[in-house]
Amino acid sequence: MTKTYPKASRPSLDNVSVSIEKGEFVFFIGPSGSGKSTIIKMLLHEVAPNKGRVVVNGKDVTSMRSWKRPHFRRSIGCVFQDFRLLPNRTAYENVAFALEVIGKTKAVARRVVPEVLELVGLGGKEHRYPHELSGGEQQRVAVARAFVNRPLILLADEPTGNLDPDTSIEIMRLLDRINRTGTTVVMVTHDSNIVNQMRRRVVEIESGRIVRDQARGVYG
Amino acid sequence: MRVKYVLSEVLVGLWRNVTMSIAMIITMAVSLTMLGASGLMYRQVDDMKDLYYKNIEVSIFLSQEVSEQQRTDLDAKLKSDPLVKEVLYVNKDEAYKRFKEMYQDAPDLVNAVKPDQLPESFRLKLNNPEQYKNIYDQYKETEGVDEIVDQSRLLDKIFNILTSIQNIALAAAIVMAVAALLLVANTIQVAAYSKRREVAVMKLVGASNWFIQAPFVLEAVVAGLIGSLLGLVALVAAKYLLFDGSLSALQGLLSPITWGDILFIFPLMAGVGGLVSAGTAWITLRFYLRV
Numbered sequence: 001m002t003k004t005y006p007k008a009s010r011p012s013l014d015n016v017s018v019s020i021e022k023g024e025f026v027f028f029i030g031p032s033g034s035g036k037s038t039i040i041k042m043l044l045h046e047v048a049p050n051k052g053r054v055v056v057n058g059k060d061v062t063s064m065r066s067w068k069r070p071h072f073r074r075s076i077g078c079v080f081q082d083f084r085l086l087p088n089r090t091a092y093e094n095v096a097f098a099l100e101v102i103g104k105t106k107a108v109a110r111r112v113v114p115e116v117l118e119l120v121g122l123g124g125k126e127h128r129y130p131h132e133l134s135g136g137e138q139q140r141v142a143v144a145r146a147f148v149n150r151p152l153i154l155l156a157d158e159p160t161g162n163l164d165p166d167t168s169i170e171i172m173r174l175l176d177r178i179n180r181t182g183t184t185v186v187m188v189t190h191d192s193n194i195v196n197q198m199r200r201r202v203v204e205i206e207s208g209r210i211v212r213d214q215a216r217g218v219y220g
Numbered sequence: 221m222r223v224k225y226v227l228s229e230v231l232v233g234l235w236r237n238v239t240m241s242i243a244m245i246i247t248m249a250v251s252l253t254m255l256g257a258s259g260l261m262y263r264q265v266d267d268m269k270d271l272y273y274k275n276i277e278v279s280i281f282l283s284q285e286v287s288e289q290q291r292t293d294l295d296a297k298l299k300s301d302p303l304v305k306e307v308l309y310v311n312k313d314e315a316y317k318r319f320k321e322m323y324q325d326a327p328d329l330v331n332a333v334k335p336d337q338l339p340e341s342f343r344l345k346l347n348n349p350e351q352y353k354n355i356y357d358q359y360k361e362t363e364g365v366d367e368i369v370d371q372s373r374l375l376d377k378i379f380n381i382l383t384s385i386q387n388i389a390l391a392a393a394i395v396m397a398v399a400a401l402l403l404v405a406n407t408i409q410v411a412a413y414s415k416r417r418e419v420a421v422m423k424l425v426g427a428s429n430w431f432i433q434a435p436f437v438l439e440a441v442v443a444g445l446i447g448s449l450l451g452l453v454a455l456v457a458a459k460y461l462l463f464d465g466s467l468s469a470l471q472g473l474l475s476p477i478t479w480g481d482i483l484f485i486f487p488l489m490a491g492v493g494g495l496v497s498a499g500t501a502w503i504t505l506r507f508y509l510r511v
Contacts, residue, residue, distance in 0.1 A: 073426030084424070086417055097418075101427035103222060149425070 002051040014208040030205035036188040077146030077154040081161035092126040136167035156187040192219035229435035244403040248447025251396030252489040253454040258389035283366035290364035306345040408504040444497035448490040
Protein backbone atom coordinates (compact mmCIF):
# COMPACT_ATOMS: atom_id res chain seq x y z
CA MET A 1 0.00 0.00 0.00
CA THR A 2 1.00 3.60 -0.50
CA LYS A 3 0.13 6.61 1.58
CA THR A 4 0.99 10.14 0.64
CA TYR A 5 -0.08 12.91 3.00
CA PRO A 6 -1.24 16.10 1.40
CA LYS A 7 1.58 18.65 1.11
CA ALA A 8 4.24 15.93 1.53
CA SER A 9 6.94 15.78 -1.09
CA ARG A 10 7.38 12.01 -0.91
CA PRO A 11 5.02 9.24 0.17
CA SER A 12 5.01 8.36 3.86
CA LEU A 13 4.64 4.73 2.88
CA ASP A 14 5.73 3.71 -0.61
CA ASN A 15 4.40 0.43 -1.93
CA VAL A 16 4.72 -1.34 1.40
CA SER A 17 3.34 -4.84 1.76
CA VAL A 18 3.30 -6.56 5.12
CA SER A 19 1.38 -9.54 6.36
CA ILE A 20 1.07 -10.27 10.07
CA GLU A 21 -0.26 -13.60 11.27
CA LYS A 22 -2.65 -14.02 14.14
CA GLY A 23 -0.78 -14.33 17.41
CA GLU A 24 2.45 -12.84 16.08
CA PHE A 25 4.64 -10.31 17.88
CA VAL A 26 6.05 -7.79 15.41
CA PHE A 27 8.36 -4.80 15.85
CA PHE A 28 8.28 -1.99 13.36
CA ILE A 29 11.55 -0.12 13.63
CA GLY A 30 13.12 2.75 11.78
CA PRO A 31 14.08 6.39 12.24
CA SER A 32 11.56 9.13 12.96
CA GLY A 33 9.47 10.01 9.96
CA SER A 34 10.06 6.68 8.29
CA GLY A 35 6.36 5.90 8.19
CA LYS A 36 6.04 3.50 11.14
CA SER A 37 3.28 5.46 12.80
CA THR A 38 1.36 5.69 9.57
CA ILE A 39 1.03 1.92 9.65
CA ILE A 40 -0.53 2.10 13.12
CA LYS A 41 -2.90 4.82 11.94
CA MET A 42 -3.97 2.71 9.01
CA LEU A 43 -4.61 -0.30 11.21
CA LEU A 44 -6.78 1.96 13.37
CA HIS A 45 -8.65 3.21 10.32
CA GLU A 46 -7.52 6.71 11.17
CA VAL A 47 -6.03 7.25 7.71
CA ALA A 48 -6.70 5.36 4.51
CA PRO A 49 -4.05 4.43 1.92
CA ASN A 50 -4.06 6.18 -1.45
CA LYS A 51 -3.29 2.89 -3.10
CA GLY A 52 -3.59 -0.66 -1.88
CA ARG A 53 -5.68 -2.36 0.75
CA VAL A 54 -5.69 -2.68 4.53
CA VAL A 55 -7.05 -5.98 5.79
CA VAL A 56 -7.55 -6.40 9.54
CA ASN A 57 -8.91 -9.54 11.17
CA GLY A 58 -9.79 -10.89 7.74
CA LYS A 59 -11.88 -7.83 6.87
CA ASP A 60 -10.99 -5.30 4.22
CA VAL A 61 -11.20 -1.98 6.07
CA THR A 62 -9.75 0.16 3.28
CA SER A 63 -13.07 1.68 2.34
CA MET A 64 -14.94 1.01 5.57
CA ARG A 65 -17.51 3.72 6.30
CA SER A 66 -16.55 5.93 9.21
CA TRP A 67 -19.70 5.07 11.18
CA LYS A 68 -18.49 1.47 11.37
CA ARG A 69 -15.16 2.55 12.83
CA PRO A 70 -16.21 2.54 16.53
CA HIS A 71 -17.27 -1.08 16.40
CA PHE A 72 -14.16 -2.04 14.48
CA ARG A 73 -11.92 -0.41 17.09
CA ARG A 74 -13.35 -2.56 19.85
CA SER A 75 -11.29 -5.44 18.47
CA ILE A 76 -8.06 -3.43 18.74
CA GLY A 77 -6.27 -2.28 21.86
CA CYS A 78 -3.95 0.70 21.83
CA VAL A 79 -1.01 1.86 23.92
CA PHE A 80 0.90 5.09 23.36
CA GLN A 81 4.12 6.69 24.45
CA ASP A 82 2.21 9.33 26.44
CA PHE A 83 -0.11 6.83 28.21
CA ARG A 84 -3.25 8.94 27.50
CA LEU A 85 -4.85 8.33 30.88
CA LEU A 86 -7.60 10.52 32.28
CA PRO A 87 -5.94 12.47 35.10
CA ASN A 88 -9.09 12.90 37.17
CA ARG A 89 -9.84 9.19 37.33
CA THR A 90 -8.18 6.43 39.33
CA ALA A 91 -6.48 3.45 37.73
CA TYR A 92 -9.64 1.42 38.23
CA GLU A 93 -11.84 4.17 36.79
CA ASN A 94 -9.59 4.66 33.79
CA VAL A 95 -9.91 1.01 32.84
CA ALA A 96 -13.61 0.82 33.71
CA PHE A 97 -14.27 3.94 31.61
CA ALA A 98 -13.10 2.11 28.50
CA LEU A 99 -15.61 -0.64 29.21
CA GLU A 100 -18.51 1.57 30.17
CA VAL A 101 -18.35 3.81 27.12
CA ILE A 102 -18.74 0.81 24.86
CA GLY A 103 -21.86 -0.21 26.72
CA LYS A 104 -20.63 -2.70 29.29
CA THR A 105 -22.41 -2.56 32.63
CA LYS A 106 -20.82 -1.55 35.90
CA ALA A 107 -21.26 -5.13 37.07
CA VAL A 108 -19.09 -6.38 34.22
CA ALA A 109 -16.50 -3.71 35.03
CA ARG A 110 -16.46 -4.73 38.70
CA ARG A 111 -15.72 -8.30 37.68
CA VAL A 112 -13.21 -7.70 34.89
CA VAL A 113 -11.23 -4.61 35.86
CA PRO A 114 -9.60 -5.93 39.07
CA GLU A 115 -8.64 -9.06 37.16
CA VAL A 116 -6.85 -7.17 34.42
CA LEU A 117 -5.20 -4.78 36.89
CA GLU A 118 -3.90 -7.84 38.72
CA LEU A 119 -2.64 -9.20 35.42
CA VAL A 120 -0.59 -6.07 34.68
CA GLY A 121 0.81 -6.13 38.21
CA LEU A 122 -1.12 -3.24 39.71
CA GLY A 123 -3.06 -5.21 42.30
CA GLY A 124 -3.57 -2.96 45.32
CA LYS A 125 -3.08 0.27 43.40
CA GLU A 126 -6.54 0.39 41.84
CA HIS A 127 -7.53 3.59 43.57
CA ARG A 128 -4.43 5.64 42.84
CA TYR A 129 -4.69 8.55 40.45
CA PRO A 130 -2.28 8.71 37.51
CA HIS A 131 -0.19 11.41 39.22
CA GLU A 132 0.27 9.08 42.17
CA LEU A 133 1.73 6.38 39.95
CA SER A 134 5.18 6.06 38.37
CA GLY A 135 5.58 6.22 34.59
CA GLY A 136 5.86 2.47 34.35
CA GLU A 137 2.76 2.03 36.47
CA GLN A 138 0.85 4.51 34.36
CA GLN A 139 1.79 2.59 31.24
CA ARG A 140 0.56 -0.59 32.95
CA VAL A 141 -2.79 1.09 33.46
CA ALA A 142 -2.81 1.99 29.78
CA VAL A 143 -2.00 -1.59 28.84
CA ALA A 144 -4.76 -2.81 31.15
CA ARG A 145 -7.18 -0.43 29.48
CA ALA A 146 -6.13 -1.61 26.03
CA PHE A 147 -6.42 -5.25 27.00
CA VAL A 148 -9.51 -5.24 29.21
CA ASN A 149 -11.83 -5.77 26.26
CA ARG A 150 -9.74 -8.79 25.13
CA PRO A 151 -8.88 -7.37 21.71
CA LEU A 152 -7.52 -9.55 18.92
CA ILE A 153 -4.77 -7.05 18.23
CA LEU A 154 -2.74 -4.82 20.53
CA LEU A 155 -1.07 -1.84 18.88
CA ALA A 156 1.75 -0.21 20.82
CA ASP A 157 3.19 3.05 19.52
CA GLU A 158 6.56 3.48 21.25
CA PRO A 159 5.16 2.31 24.59
CA THR A 160 8.57 2.52 26.27
CA GLY A 161 9.50 5.90 24.81
CA ASN A 162 9.01 7.68 28.13
CA LEU A 163 10.36 4.98 30.42
CA ASP A 164 13.78 4.09 31.81
CA PRO A 165 15.42 0.83 30.58
CA ASP A 166 14.47 -1.30 33.58
CA THR A 167 10.85 -0.19 33.52
CA SER A 168 10.81 -0.68 29.76
CA ILE A 169 11.82 -4.30 30.18
CA GLU A 170 8.98 -4.80 32.63
CA ILE A 171 6.48 -3.37 30.18
CA MET A 172 7.88 -5.64 27.47
CA ARG A 173 7.44 -8.67 29.72
CA LEU A 174 3.86 -7.61 30.16
CA LEU A 175 3.30 -7.28 26.41
CA ASP A 176 4.96 -10.65 25.93
CA ARG A 177 2.56 -12.20 28.44
CA ILE A 178 -0.38 -10.66 26.61
CA ASN A 179 1.00 -12.00 23.33
CA ARG A 180 1.08 -15.48 24.87
CA THR A 181 -2.68 -15.31 25.44
CA GLY A 182 -3.04 -15.30 21.65
CA THR A 183 -3.26 -11.57 21.12
CA THR A 184 -1.37 -10.25 18.11
CA VAL A 185 1.01 -7.50 19.23
CA VAL A 186 2.25 -4.85 16.80
CA MET A 187 4.79 -2.51 18.34
CA VAL A 188 6.45 0.53 16.85
CA THR A 189 9.72 1.46 18.54
CA HIS A 190 13.24 2.68 18.12
CA ASP A 191 14.45 1.23 21.36
CA SER A 192 17.26 -1.06 20.14
CA ASN A 193 17.82 -2.60 23.57
CA ILE A 194 14.34 -3.99 23.70
CA VAL A 195 14.31 -5.30 20.15
CA ASN A 196 17.59 -7.08 20.71
CA GLN A 197 16.40 -8.69 23.93
CA MET A 198 13.04 -9.88 22.65
CA ARG A 199 14.28 -11.59 19.50
CA ARG A 200 10.97 -11.33 17.67
CA ARG A 201 10.05 -10.53 14.09
CA VAL A 202 11.47 -7.17 13.06
CA VAL A 203 10.26 -5.10 10.11
CA GLU A 204 12.55 -2.17 9.40
CA ILE A 205 11.22 0.79 7.48
CA GLU A 206 13.21 3.58 5.99
CA SER A 207 11.83 6.48 3.99
CA GLY A 208 8.56 4.67 3.53
CA ARG A 209 10.01 1.40 2.26
CA ILE A 210 10.60 -1.92 3.94
CA VAL A 211 14.33 -2.54 4.02
CA ARG A 212 14.31 -5.63 6.22
CA ASP A 213 11.82 -8.23 7.44
CA GLN A 214 13.48 -10.74 9.72
CA ALA A 215 11.87 -13.52 11.76
CA ARG A 216 14.01 -13.38 14.93
CA GLY A 217 15.66 -10.08 14.31
CA VAL A 218 17.79 -7.58 16.18
CA TYR A 219 17.80 -3.82 15.85
CA GLY A 220 20.75 -3.94 13.45
CA MET B 221 -26.16 3.02 33.32
CA ARG B 222 -25.56 4.64 29.95
CA VAL B 223 -28.62 6.85 30.27
CA LYS B 224 -27.53 7.83 33.75
CA TYR B 225 -24.02 8.53 32.51
CA VAL B 226 -25.27 10.72 29.67
CA LEU B 227 -27.64 12.67 31.95
CA SER B 228 -25.00 13.31 34.58
CA GLU B 229 -22.62 14.45 31.84
CA VAL B 230 -25.29 16.92 30.68
CA LEU B 231 -25.66 18.43 34.14
CA VAL B 232 -21.90 18.56 34.66
CA GLY B 233 -21.58 20.18 31.24
CA LEU B 234 -24.12 22.90 31.98
CA TRP B 235 -22.54 23.55 35.35
CA ARG B 236 -18.94 23.55 34.13
CA ASN B 237 -19.44 26.80 32.31
CA VAL B 238 -22.39 28.15 34.18
CA THR B 239 -22.12 31.79 33.12
CA MET B 240 -22.06 30.78 29.47
CA SER B 241 -24.98 28.43 30.05
CA ILE B 242 -26.97 31.24 31.62
CA ALA B 243 -26.20 33.58 28.72
CA MET B 244 -27.25 30.86 26.30
CA ILE B 245 -30.49 30.21 28.14
CA ILE B 246 -31.38 33.90 28.45
CA THR B 247 -30.86 34.66 24.77
CA MET B 248 -32.84 31.61 23.86
CA ALA B 249 -35.62 32.60 26.25
CA VAL B 250 -35.84 36.09 24.73
CA SER B 251 -35.79 34.75 21.21
CA LEU B 252 -38.45 32.16 21.94
CA THR B 253 -40.60 34.70 23.78
CA MET B 254 -40.54 36.89 20.67
CA LEU B 255 -41.35 33.89 18.55
CA GLY B 256 -44.21 32.93 20.85
CA ALA B 257 -45.51 36.50 20.94
CA SER B 258 -45.50 36.78 17.19
CA GLY B 259 -47.25 33.41 16.94
CA LEU B 260 -49.88 34.56 19.40
CA MET B 261 -50.39 37.78 17.45
CA TYR B 262 -50.81 35.80 14.29
CA ARG B 263 -53.73 33.93 15.83
CA GLN B 264 -54.98 37.09 17.45
CA VAL B 265 -55.04 39.03 14.19
CA ASP B 266 -56.82 36.15 12.50
CA ASP B 267 -59.47 36.05 15.22
CA MET B 268 -59.92 39.79 15.08
CA LYS B 269 -60.27 39.81 11.33
CA ASP B 270 -63.02 37.22 11.57
CA LEU B 271 -64.76 39.18 14.28
CA TYR B 272 -64.52 42.60 12.69
CA TYR B 273 -65.04 41.86 9.05
CA LYS B 274 -68.18 39.92 9.92
CA ASN B 275 -69.71 43.01 11.48
CA ILE B 276 -68.38 45.48 8.99
CA GLU B 277 -70.66 48.11 7.56
CA VAL B 278 -70.62 50.44 4.63
CA SER B 279 -72.31 53.72 5.47
CA ILE B 280 -73.92 55.82 2.78
CA PHE B 281 -74.41 59.26 4.23
CA LEU B 282 -77.08 61.37 2.59
CA SER B 283 -76.68 65.03 1.97
CA GLN B 284 -78.69 67.54 4.01
CA GLU B 285 -80.81 68.51 1.02
CA VAL B 286 -81.85 64.99 0.07
CA SER B 287 -85.48 64.73 -1.10
CA GLU B 288 -88.02 62.18 -0.01
CA GLN B 289 -88.11 60.75 -3.54
CA GLN B 290 -84.35 60.33 -3.77
CA ARG B 291 -84.30 58.55 -0.42
CA THR B 292 -87.03 56.07 -1.39
CA ASP B 293 -85.40 55.40 -4.76
CA LEU B 294 -82.06 54.71 -3.15
CA ASP B 295 -83.65 52.51 -0.52
CA ALA B 296 -85.39 50.41 -3.19
CA LYS B 297 -82.26 50.20 -5.28
CA LEU B 298 -80.12 49.06 -2.32
CA LYS B 299 -82.66 46.51 -1.25
CA SER B 300 -82.64 44.90 -4.69
CA ASP B 301 -78.85 45.01 -5.03
CA PRO B 302 -77.38 41.48 -5.05
CA LEU B 303 -74.19 42.69 -3.31
CA VAL B 304 -76.11 43.92 -0.30
CA LYS B 305 -77.18 41.60 2.45
CA GLU B 306 -78.89 44.01 4.83
CA VAL B 307 -79.97 47.60 4.68
CA LEU B 308 -80.68 49.69 7.72
CA TYR B 309 -81.93 53.24 7.44
CA VAL B 310 -80.76 55.61 10.15
CA ASN B 311 -82.64 58.91 10.34
CA LYS B 312 -81.42 62.08 12.02
CA ASP B 313 -82.89 61.26 15.45
CA GLU B 314 -81.48 57.78 15.35
CA ALA B 315 -78.09 59.16 14.32
CA TYR B 316 -78.19 61.62 17.19
CA LYS B 317 -79.01 58.84 19.63
CA ARG B 318 -76.04 56.80 18.41
CA PHE B 319 -73.85 59.86 18.54
CA LYS B 320 -74.87 60.58 22.11
CA GLU B 321 -74.13 57.00 23.09
CA MET B 322 -70.77 56.99 21.43
CA TYR B 323 -69.64 60.22 23.02
CA GLN B 324 -71.37 59.92 26.38
CA ASP B 325 -68.08 60.69 28.06
CA ALA B 326 -67.86 64.05 26.29
CA PRO B 327 -71.06 65.93 27.20
CA ASP B 328 -69.71 69.21 25.81
CA LEU B 329 -69.42 67.68 22.37
CA VAL B 330 -72.90 66.17 22.59
CA ASN B 331 -74.37 69.48 23.68
CA ALA B 332 -72.72 71.30 20.82
CA VAL B 333 -74.32 69.09 18.18
CA LYS B 334 -77.98 69.22 17.33
CA PRO B 335 -79.90 66.28 15.84
CA ASP B 336 -80.44 68.34 12.74
CA GLN B 337 -76.73 68.56 11.97
CA LEU B 338 -76.22 64.85 11.74
CA PRO B 339 -76.76 63.27 8.34
CA GLU B 340 -79.21 60.50 7.66
CA SER B 341 -77.61 57.36 6.37
CA PHE B 342 -78.07 53.86 5.07
CA ARG B 343 -76.02 51.24 6.87
CA LEU B 344 -75.26 48.30 4.58
CA LYS B 345 -74.01 44.87 5.32
CA LEU B 346 -72.44 43.34 2.27
CA ASN B 347 -72.51 39.72 1.28
CA ASN B 348 -68.81 39.99 0.71
CA PRO B 349 -67.14 42.89 2.54
CA GLU B 350 -64.37 43.01 -0.03
CA GLN B 351 -66.76 44.19 -2.73
CA TYR B 352 -66.96 47.57 -1.12
CA LYS B 353 -65.40 49.16 -4.17
CA ASN B 354 -68.28 48.12 -6.41
CA ILE B 355 -70.80 49.66 -4.05
CA TYR B 356 -68.74 52.83 -3.91
CA ASP B 357 -68.54 53.13 -7.71
CA GLN B 358 -72.20 52.35 -8.14
CA TYR B 359 -73.64 54.82 -5.65
CA LYS B 360 -71.22 57.69 -5.33
CA GLU B 361 -72.86 59.64 -8.18
CA THR B 362 -76.40 58.92 -7.07
CA GLU B 363 -78.48 61.99 -6.34
CA GLY B 364 -78.66 62.83 -2.64
CA VAL B 365 -75.59 60.81 -1.62
CA ASP B 366 -73.06 62.84 0.24
CA GLU B 367 -70.39 60.38 1.21
CA ILE B 368 -69.75 56.65 1.32
CA VAL B 369 -67.61 55.39 4.17
CA ASP B 370 -66.24 51.91 4.33
CA GLN B 371 -65.15 50.71 7.77
CA SER B 372 -62.98 48.03 6.28
CA ARG B 373 -60.53 50.66 5.09
CA LEU B 374 -60.03 51.83 8.64
CA LEU B 375 -59.71 48.22 9.75
CA ASP B 376 -57.11 47.57 7.08
CA LYS B 377 -55.01 50.32 8.57
CA ILE B 378 -55.30 48.85 12.04
CA PHE B 379 -54.45 45.41 10.80
CA ASN B 380 -51.48 46.74 8.87
CA ILE B 381 -50.15 48.15 12.11
CA LEU B 382 -50.74 44.88 13.93
CA THR B 383 -49.05 42.93 11.14
CA SER B 384 -46.00 45.14 11.25
CA ILE B 385 -45.74 44.75 15.03
CA GLN B 386 -45.94 41.04 14.46
CA ASN B 387 -43.18 41.22 11.85
CA ILE B 388 -40.99 43.27 14.18
CA ALA B 389 -41.44 40.63 16.89
CA LEU B 390 -40.54 37.93 14.38
CA ALA B 391 -37.47 39.85 13.21
CA ALA B 392 -36.37 40.33 16.81
CA ALA B 393 -36.91 36.62 17.39
CA ILE B 394 -34.66 35.79 14.43
CA VAL B 395 -31.91 38.20 15.46
CA MET B 396 -31.93 36.82 19.00
CA ALA B 397 -32.00 33.32 17.57
CA VAL B 398 -28.78 34.03 15.67
CA ALA B 399 -27.17 35.25 18.90
CA ALA B 400 -28.45 32.14 20.68
CA LEU B 401 -27.05 29.92 17.93
CA LEU B 402 -23.61 31.46 18.22
CA LEU B 403 -23.69 31.03 21.98
CA VAL B 404 -24.71 27.39 21.62
CA ALA B 405 -21.89 26.81 19.14
CA ASN B 406 -19.43 28.49 21.49
CA THR B 407 -20.61 26.58 24.55
CA ILE B 408 -20.31 23.30 22.69
CA GLN B 409 -16.80 24.19 21.55
CA VAL B 410 -15.76 24.95 25.12
CA ALA B 411 -17.39 21.75 26.33
CA ALA B 412 -15.70 19.70 23.61
CA TYR B 413 -12.36 21.25 24.50
CA SER B 414 -12.68 20.61 28.21
CA LYS B 415 -13.60 17.01 27.53
CA ARG B 416 -11.05 16.43 24.77
CA ARG B 417 -9.14 13.77 26.74
CA GLU B 418 -12.25 11.76 27.47
CA VAL B 419 -13.38 12.10 23.86
CA ALA B 420 -9.98 10.94 22.59
CA VAL B 421 -10.10 7.86 24.81
CA MET B 422 -13.69 7.14 23.86
CA LYS B 423 -12.82 7.28 20.17
CA LEU B 424 -9.81 5.08 20.75
CA VAL B 425 -11.65 2.31 22.55
CA GLY B 426 -14.53 2.39 20.10
CA ALA B 427 -17.38 4.19 21.84
CA SER B 428 -20.17 4.76 19.36
CA ASN B 429 -20.52 8.18 17.82
CA TRP B 430 -23.93 8.87 19.30
CA PHE B 431 -22.58 8.02 22.73
CA ILE B 432 -19.76 10.51 22.35
CA GLN B 433 -22.02 13.23 20.96
CA ALA B 434 -25.15 12.72 23.03
CA PRO B 435 -24.00 14.58 26.17
CA PHE B 436 -23.03 17.65 24.13
CA VAL B 437 -26.18 17.68 22.02
CA LEU B 438 -28.41 17.08 25.03
CA GLU B 439 -26.64 19.85 26.90
CA ALA B 440 -27.75 22.24 24.17
CA VAL B 441 -31.24 20.75 24.03
CA VAL B 442 -31.71 21.08 27.79
CA ALA B 443 -30.62 24.72 27.57
CA GLY B 444 -33.11 25.23 24.71
CA LEU B 445 -35.93 23.66 26.69
CA ILE B 446 -35.14 25.71 29.79
CA GLY B 447 -35.14 28.76 27.50
CA SER B 448 -38.56 27.89 26.14
CA LEU B 449 -39.90 27.37 29.67
CA LEU B 450 -38.65 30.83 30.61
CA GLY B 451 -40.29 32.11 27.43
CA LEU B 452 -43.56 30.53 28.55
CA VAL B 453 -43.21 32.25 31.91
CA ALA B 454 -42.59 35.55 30.11
CA LEU B 455 -45.70 35.15 27.96
CA VAL B 456 -47.82 34.22 30.97
CA ALA B 457 -46.47 37.27 32.77
CA ALA B 458 -47.20 39.43 29.73
CA LYS B 459 -50.79 38.21 29.60
CA TYR B 460 -51.22 38.67 33.31
CA LEU B 461 -49.62 42.10 33.57
CA LEU B 462 -50.31 43.63 30.16
CA PHE B 463 -53.47 42.17 28.68
CA ASP B 464 -55.31 41.56 31.91
CA GLY B 465 -53.64 44.52 33.55
CA SER B 466 -52.78 47.83 31.97
CA LEU B 467 -54.28 47.07 28.56
CA SER B 468 -57.53 45.69 29.93
CA ALA B 469 -59.28 48.88 28.85
CA LEU B 470 -58.81 47.73 25.27
CA GLN B 471 -60.47 44.43 25.97
CA GLY B 472 -63.47 45.28 23.82
CA LEU B 473 -61.18 46.03 20.89
CA LEU B 474 -58.66 43.22 21.11
CA SER B 475 -59.88 39.69 21.04
CA PRO B 476 -58.76 38.05 24.27
CA ILE B 477 -55.66 35.84 24.52
CA THR B 478 -56.67 32.75 26.41
CA TRP B 479 -54.48 30.50 28.52
CA GLY B 480 -55.27 27.91 25.89
CA ASP B 481 -53.63 30.04 23.19
CA ILE B 482 -50.48 30.31 25.27
CA LEU B 483 -50.40 26.59 26.02
CA PHE B 484 -50.95 25.95 22.32
CA ILE B 485 -47.96 28.08 21.36
CA PHE B 486 -45.64 26.51 23.96
CA PRO B 487 -44.95 23.24 22.08
CA LEU B 488 -43.92 25.36 19.11
CA MET B 489 -41.47 27.34 21.24
CA ALA B 490 -40.11 24.23 22.95
CA GLY B 491 -39.84 22.41 19.63
CA VAL B 492 -38.01 25.24 17.90
CA GLY B 493 -35.77 25.80 20.95
CA GLY B 494 -34.88 22.13 21.27
CA LEU B 495 -34.43 21.33 17.59
CA VAL B 496 -32.44 24.44 16.71
CA SER B 497 -30.05 23.89 19.63
CA ALA B 498 -29.66 20.22 18.83
CA GLY B 499 -28.92 21.00 15.19
CA THR B 500 -26.40 23.68 16.06
CA ALA B 501 -24.66 21.46 18.60
CA TRP B 502 -24.50 18.57 16.18
CA ILE B 503 -23.04 20.66 13.38
CA THR B 504 -20.52 22.26 15.77
CA LEU B 505 -19.43 18.79 16.90
CA ARG B 506 -18.82 17.71 13.34
CA PHE B 507 -16.16 20.41 13.19
CA TYR B 508 -14.68 20.14 16.66
CA LEU B 509 -14.90 16.46 17.44
CA ARG B 510 -14.56 14.93 13.99
CA VAL B 511 -16.20 11.74 15.10
